[in-house]
Amino acid sequence: MADKTEEIPQNARRVFINDIDKYTSKNIARILDSCVVGASLVDPGEADVEEDEDRLHDEQPKLKGATFQIVGTVSSQTEEKCSFIAEEHSNLKREDLLHHLMKCDVVIYDITQYADQIDEAQWAVSALHEEMEQFSGPKMFILVSTIMTWAMTKPADKDYPEIPFTEEHYRRRKAHPNFHEHIGLEKLVVKLGKTKSSQFSTYVVASGLQYGMGEHIFHLFFKMSWLGEVSQVPIFGDGSNIIPTIHIKDLAGIIQNIIDHKPKSQYFVAVDDYKNTMEDIIKAVTLVLGPGKTQNVTKEEIYLTRDLTQTDIDSLLVNLRIEATYLKENFNIQWVSETGMVENIEQITEEYKQTRGLLPLRICILGPPAVGKSTIAERICKHYKLHHVKLKETITETLENLESCVGMEDEENDQSEAQEFLDTLKENINQNGGRIDDQYVIRIMRDKLRTKPCMNQGFVLDGFPKTYEQAKELFTGDEEPEDLRSKHEKKIIPEFVFFVDATDVFLKTRVLNLPETVVEGTSYTPEQFLHRLANFRERNVEDETLLNYFEDQEIHPEHLGNVKGVNQITF
Incomplete structure (x- = not known):
């Protein structure tokens, strides 16, 4: 008693x-x-x-x-x-x-x-x-x-x-x-x-x-x-x-x-x-x-x-x-x-x-190509029941949703707005040889992070954003009134940022040893991979790096350096 x-x-x-x-x-x-x-x-x-x-x-x-x-x-x-x-x-x-x-x-x-x-x-x-x-x-x-x-x-x-x-x-x-x-x-x-x-x-x-x-x-x-x-x-x-x-x-x-x-x-x-x-x-x-x-x-x-x-x-x-x-x-x-x-x-x-203590968990995993970001993200998502957010898949999902919305006979759906955005994206993709301008990428990714599943349970943002400017636009873009922008920023900006790194020698060896069936249709062909790796290294020696952005927001990234293989990381 x-x-x-x-x-x-x-x-x-x-x-x-x-x-x-x-x-x-x-x-x-x-x-x-x-x-x-x-x-x-x-x-x-x-x-x-x-x-x-x-x-x-x-x-x-x-x-x-x-x-x-x-x-x-x-x-x-x-x-x-x-x-x-x-x-x-x-x-x-x-x-x-x-x-x-x-x-x-x-x-x-x-x-x-x-x-x-x-x-x-x-x-x-x-x-x-x-x-x-x-x-x-x-x-x-x-x-x-x-x-x-x-x-x-x-x-x-x-x-x-x-x-x-x-x-x-x-x-x-x-x-x-x-x-x-x-x-x-x-x-x-x-x-x-x-x-x-x-x-x-x-x-x-x-x-x-x-x-x-x-x-x-x-x-x-x-x-x-x-x-x-x-x-x-x-x-x-x-x-x-x-x-x-x-x-x-x-x-x-x-x-x-x-x-x-x-x-x-x-x-x-x-x-x-x-x-x-x-x-x-x-x-x-x-x-x-x-x-x-x-x-x-x-x-x-x-x-x-x-x-x-x-x-x-x-x-x-x-x-x-x-x-x-x-x-x-x-x-x-x-x-x-x-x-x-x-x-x-x-x-x-x-x-x-x-x-019930059901607060969303928001994570961002960064690092060079082929370091194993997606494998780590998948494990975290499975363990914590979070939503895995990847750029390519999110763009594909957005296009499919817009197509579906345009095709639905539903008075409550704003079909004209969906049609306009779909046409804009298709035109942009055709003009850029299959790529999409950053302004549309940011809009797509922001909309994804604001979906009910991501806002409720949380997410693991996999390999995006890639630059300081992308992060600034994604999390603190100025297209909204300041009070609403602040509210949304707090709800989608990651609480935890992990930077996974490995030596260039390890990464090159890993990609070269990948089976052809895995490499086919991806950006892991030797020429494309070396170009992506060089771009990544170049971006991360500038004055305003992606990690600098999170430091400015008082979100201090955890560095997982000298990773010799993703299997060495446990959760």
């Missing part, structure tokens, strides 16, 4: 949360720990945003004592302790658990993730109700339940099934067959809070499927998109089912409002303000993180997915129109994602990558 009670101010509100090491409870705990008690009672619209921020910042030290002290249970004791948790308990007997609950002002039980918590939550609210006369002060019990207790509710008007449910309909709600215990507990919690609400108030929050901060139920689709191991991310069924959702920070904000406001109403629906379908959500995720392609598969295939529990499956297949009218009219919520998952997918994706 980690106990930091002595560090907590005496007038803090003590909050118990179950399963505090799990996704939902951990994030609720983290956010409440950063809140000031009563902060949601202040209407942010009463003052100018900047003045309000300054005022809250100034008042923070004065209100430091009025904080939330978070205690809770964990499913397993670990060495790692969260800084926002005052006390952690595991494997408690119920008499000991009740002792801790009695010391808390607010008790929060989350039953959205694991049904095995239903029995404990039912015992906890009943035990507290029985001990009301022993309370040293008023207590509050908040049950975080799920909108799956509404899943089978019939529309009030069968002729207009698109009319959404609201909290006003909660007495008519019908649960999904696998969530009858959830709805039973909801009813018990509401009932026990009616006995003496001034002493023991109870609330139910029917949460939409939660997202944000690393994801929980939607993690499967983020993971599949990120890894890129499938060319098309599956949509189970036709994908037209509407999935009510809520950002985990907004769910925590709703709970904060309940604690602060102590409302008379006992039942709340916690969903964002958008009605996204499964198809909408999965397409948005894969467009930002992955291949950008999806495919519809049968609903039955979802049961073959090991990463999903039965609760997850039932929840993802729900089809429910529901709105959270009460909290929008009565609470002061600083919404993080009021307009829903699809509208905010860029922000949510950034949260996902930050929370």
Whole structure:
């Protein structure tokens, strides 16, 4: 057990949360720990945003004592302790658990993730109700339940099934067959809070499927998109089912409002303000993180997915129109994602990558021809799942994509722009005997580095740029506004630069010993290779070399000198 009670101010509100090491409870705990008690009672619209921020910042030290002290249970004791948790308990007997609950002002039980918590939550609210006369002060019990207790509710008007449910309909709600215990507990919690609400108030929050901060139920689709191991991310069924959702920070904000406001109403629906379908959500995720392609598969295939529990499956297949009218009219919520998952997918994706440490790795490998840059790049890409970016292949890929774009009958595609660039490239290639001017090469390579795969996972830039000027144009070109250019530069400029070198004798010997089948059609014929090697050496004795550029950007290249063979380099 980690106990930091002595560090907590005496007038803090003590909050118990179950399963505090799990996704939902951990994030609720983290956010409440950063809140000031009563902060949601202040209407942010009463003052100018900047003045309000300054005022809250100034008042923070004065209100430091009025904080939330978070205690809770964990499913397993670990060495790692969260800084926002005052006390952690595991494997408690119920008499000991009740002792801790009695010391808390607010008790929060989350039953959205694991049904095995239903029995404990039912015992906890009943035990507290029985001990009301022993309370040293008023207590509050908040049950975080799920909108799956509404899943089978019939529309009030069968002729207009698109009319959404609201909290006003909660007495008519019908649960999904696998969530009858959830709805039973909801009813018990509401009932026990009616006995003496001034002493023991109870609330139910029917949460939409939660997202944000690393994801929980939607993690499967983020993971599949990120890894890129499938060319098309599956949509189970036709994908037209509407999935009510809520950002985990907004769910925590709703709970904060309940604690602060102590409302008379006992039942709340916690969903964002958008009605996204499964198809909408999965397409948005894969467009930002992955291949950008999806495919519809049968609903039955979802049961073959090991990463999903039965609760997850039932929840993802729900089809429910529901709105959270009460909290929008009565609470002061600083919404993080009021307009829903699809509208905010860029922000949510950034949260996902930050929370899970999925930061892109950007590498550039330089060196003379035939030193083994591509072999090294391939090994790094395979190990770290990065994208191998080579000049010749990228130019070929760009031409093929432009051809494909021009040939597509799609109103959303700017065919005229694609046609114009394709014609320009073809003309330039014909005029230059198969080569492309630097200005177009830079554009092609910059566009490649800004593709979603390269921006998300990262890349290994193989043998390009070749000169100081190419590097300057590629990473710090001045064709964009300064603020946008700075943003893009930071996202595509390599973090690590490796310069691989070997003696000219070794390189010449290596090329001369290559089989004819390997040399044919490449630039490794003796005459072409010697010309390329001479150009490389000449470029790297100038005042402004490629390595000088990276040094100027405070990116210090690692030199792998005197390489006698690429097999000597290990990763």
